Every structure is written in C-alpha cells, then in structure tokens.
Amino acid sequence: MLSAYVFDAYGTLFDVHAAITRHRAAAGPDADRFSEIWRTKQLEYTWTLTLAGHYVDFSKLTERALDFAFARIPSVDRGLRIKLLEAYLTLDTFPDVHKALTGLKARGARLAILSNGTPRMLTAAVDAAVIGGLFDGVFSVDAVRSYKPSQKVYALVTDSLRIKPSDAGFVSSNRWDVMGAVSFGFKAFWVNRSRVPNEYPDQAPEQEIPSLTALLDAAG
Secondary structure, three states, X not given: OOOEEEEOXXXXXXXXXXXXXXXXXXXXXXXXXXXXXXXXXXXXXXXXXXXXXXXXOHHHHHHHHHHHHHHHOOOOOHXXXXXXXXXXXXXOEOOOHHHHHHHHHHOOOEXXXXXXXXXXXXXXXXXHHOOHHHOOEEEEHHHOOOOOOOHHHHHHHHHHHOOOHHXXXXXXXXXXXXXXXXXXXXXXXXXXXXXXXXXXXXXXXXXXXXXXXXXXXXXX
C-alpha cells in the first residue's frame, strides 16, 4: 500500500453540481445545462490564465464563470447568484467519500487534499463535510499562484509531506488532472463515476476505478 493518498477536491470529494441541485426548482428546466456551463468556464479560466502567466484566485473565477452562465442561460434567474455562491462553499460530498477516507486512514495512510480552491473555500467545504480530522494536509494552489496541471502545484504535496511522487497515490475524477499527476510521477487513480471516454493515452492512470469505495480494493 502507498504511504499517502492525495485527493482532488472539486468533482472528486465534493459534487460541483450540488449547488444547482439545491436550487433546481428555482433554476428551472435549464438547470443542468447551466451548471455544466458554470463548471466548464470555471476550469477554462484556470487553464487559460495559467498559460498566459496570470493568476486570479478560484473564488473570483467561480464568480466570473457563474456570471457567464447567467449570460448564456437567461432563463435562470440572476436572483439566485448569491444563493449559488453560498452553496458552493458547502458542497455535498459524494456518497462514497467517508467510507474511502476512513478506510484508508485506518490502514495507516496519510491523506491530503490538493485543490484549485482557495484556503477559505476548502476550509468551508471540509468543515461542512466534517472530514477535516482525516487529513494530514489541505493544500491550495494559492501558495504557488498557478493552477493544475502545472507541475509546481503537485510539488506542494511532495515538498510539504517530504515524500517522493512515486510514494503517493493521486486520486481525481478529472482526467486532465490525472494526466498532470502522472506526468509529475504520482501513482494516479482516475475515479470515472460518469464513465466518460478515456483521454491522454500517453499518461495513463495506475488504475481507472468507478468510485472512491473501489479505491480501498485498489489500495490492497
């Protein structure tokens, strides 16, 4: 078994569509499309800004992406803006999160989060989920002012925990994030809950798993 497991936060531990789910009735029939656009633009901004050598924190990018979604889907009431941003701070965890984390911890593994989220966003999400006591570190890209999949982001974990990349399992539901982690040298596990097509064949994960619960079996 690996000595440490590092988890992506948004989309892996926390359901990024939980905010719109809580206000689905008010958002109307275009709620799902609205939420997809919000998430897509949020990530797009992180990639384009990093490539251009700029940095704006994830909280501000989340707001900008939300405003773009409102502009693209005018059927969704802009009066929901504050409620959606508040909900994003306390997103629901996926049903498989607690069992996987407690199971790995019971086996002696060190656990960490590595996320694009700001420290404030991550603290709020972890506290709301009551899982903070399980982690040996919660790392935000704010420390290096660059977004994943920049290699210096992944180095935050190895430098802080004083481990080699090959000693850690990196766990993410985002295939592009897994690609970055593999490139860095982590043993990466792709949580493909939605069964989306595989990408980046040259940076294959250690294992593709359908849920975090399956990570316990993969961990051995």
